[in-house]
Amino acid sequence: MKLLVIADPLVKFKIYKDSTYAMLVEASRRGYTLYTCEADSLRAKDGVVEVQAQSFALSDTQEYGQWFISGAPQTLALRDVDAVVMRKDPPFDQQYLYNTHLLTLAEAQGARVFNPGRTLREYNEKLAILKHPEFIAPTLVTQQEDDLRAFLAEHGDIILKPLDGMGGMGIFRVRSDDPNVGSIIETLTANGSQTIMAQRYLPAIKEGDKRILLIDGKPVDWCLARIPKAGETRGNLAAGGTGVARPLTERDRAIAEALGPRLAAEGLLLVGLDVIGDKVTEINVTSPTCFREITAQSGIDVAALFIDALERQLG
The missing domain is CATH 3.30.1490.20 (ATP-grasp fold, A domain)
Known part of the structure; x- marks a missing residue:
């Protein structure tokens, strides 16, 4: 199985918390051939969407910047790998929009892209909640x-x-x-x-901004409650919040099971719902995170669930 991951440079991965790293470790364990490239290498040459990619393998060390061994750069058409996983972080700017159009063109040429270019365009992570007004504040x-x-x-x-x-x-x-x-x-x-x-x-932010992961429309049984630090409104881990894994509440599960099939029907393989109290505040589709925190605290192998779902999609 050939897997291409479009992401930020591997050397910059904070592997102690990086969800893409967790995906790659699981794919490597299953014997995948791994390739990576940055989003800015996407191009269409004579109509064919391709990238300048590098093959790589995991090394024996997990030190920062030394966890992989790179092969030689090579030109790779997206249609020539089994799966493309788009993991470029926001912001969703004009350049990102152009990239989604190239991904859609690649899909028309036979590439299998997750999440697909069309859904990345149509599901702005803030505006997407407006498609589901019954669940929002x-x-x-x-x-x-x-x-x-x-x-x-x-x-x-x-x-x-x-x-x-x-x-x-x-x-x-x-x-x-x-x-x-x-x-x-x-x-x-x-x-x-x-x-x-x-x-x-929503005052319930004090109890945490919950990240609920949906994989192929089904919720992971535990979420990550990101609790704001003292004096802060934002629970985001990048803003100093503390991540505490918790089993889904009855309300969490009801929201996830209602939205999951709708989002899967749109072609979204991986989604991160942000829920405060009983309200959905964002629907994350570009590069949802929290795999490693949930796995470490719950014992659920989220990366394995994701790769299982990817393999089902590929048939």
Whole structure:
């Protein structure tokens, strides 16, 4: 089995927590031939989508930057490998959008891409929740300051966030008496020229922002509750949150089992639902994480579940 992973440089992987690394270890254990490339190497030459890739194998050390042995660079058409796994982190900028179009073209040529280019385009990780309004808190998407101020006046305590970030970047909690509200809105909307999202603040964030993983439409039995550090609103691990694995609650499972089949039907093999309390706040499809934390604390081999699902898709 030939597996191409499109990701950031392997030498930069923080393997103690990297979900892509966990996938690669499991694929290697099963005897896959592994290739990697960066997203900026995607190109279409004479209509064929290809990359400049490197084969690699796992080494005997797990030290930072030394966990793999690279082969020689080679040109590789995406259709000539068994599976392509897209693991490029956000932001979802214009370049990322172009990459999704190239992935879609590659799929038309016979490549098997996970998650597919079309779903990466259509499931913006913030806006995708609007497809499932029955599971979300009051939410507003706009670039207009008057709209945002009216939403703040209605709810009194809200979260403002950009639509293209990750790891908690650019997220603000704003109360109605906040003297900086005007400046925050101007900054996030780039003076009314950029659309952002506002959501009612959910006090349940103190108990954790739960990452629920869906693999081929089915939830992993444990989630990772990312608990904000003292004095912080954001639970993201990148923002200093603490990850605590927990079994899914009855409500968690109900949400996951309702959304899972819908998302799988769209072609999404791997999804990370972010749930605060009983509300879905994001649907992550670009490079969902938390494999290693859930595995370490629950004993569930999430990477094995993912590779099992990938093999079922490939038949």
